[in-house]
Amino acid sequence: SKIGKVAILPMGMAQVSSIVVTAEEGTTIRKGxxxxxxxxxxxxxxxxxxxxxNVSITAMPGVHYKMGTRIGxxxxxxE
Structure with a gap:
């Protein structure tokens, strides 16, 4: 990416039967x-x-954020 390597780690908790990865290695993923x-x-x-x-995280510890809310x-x- 333009900011370097980014690792995305989906974690299943509390009775998750599996995580299905739909993105293919080497493809460009766009926001959303x-x-x-x-x-x-x-x-x-x-x-x-x-x-x-050069990523700035603005989320605060202990605060619950709804999906879609910018946290960084x-x-x-x-650029």
């Missing part, structure tokens, strides 16, 4: 496109960035 889905139960997603990625922003070098 599906990358995977959980089959039944609770879930979470961890997103990791390289140290030099990337600032690609040179």
């Amino acid at each position: 496109e599906e990358i995977s889905y959980f089959q039944f139960g609770g879930s979470d997603i961890v997103v990791m960035f390289e140290r030099a990625s 922003q990337a600032f690609p070098a040179g």
Whole structure:
């Protein structure tokens, strides 16, 4: 990506039967496109960035954010 490597780790919790990855390796994913889905139960997603990625996380600990709420922003070098 423009900010370096990004790792997306879907995690199944509380009775998730499986995680189905729909994105194929090497394809470009655009904002809002599906990358995977959980089959039944609770879930979470961890997103990791390289140290030099220039990502600013604005989410606060202990605050519940609804889906679609911005919790951070990337600032690609040179843009």
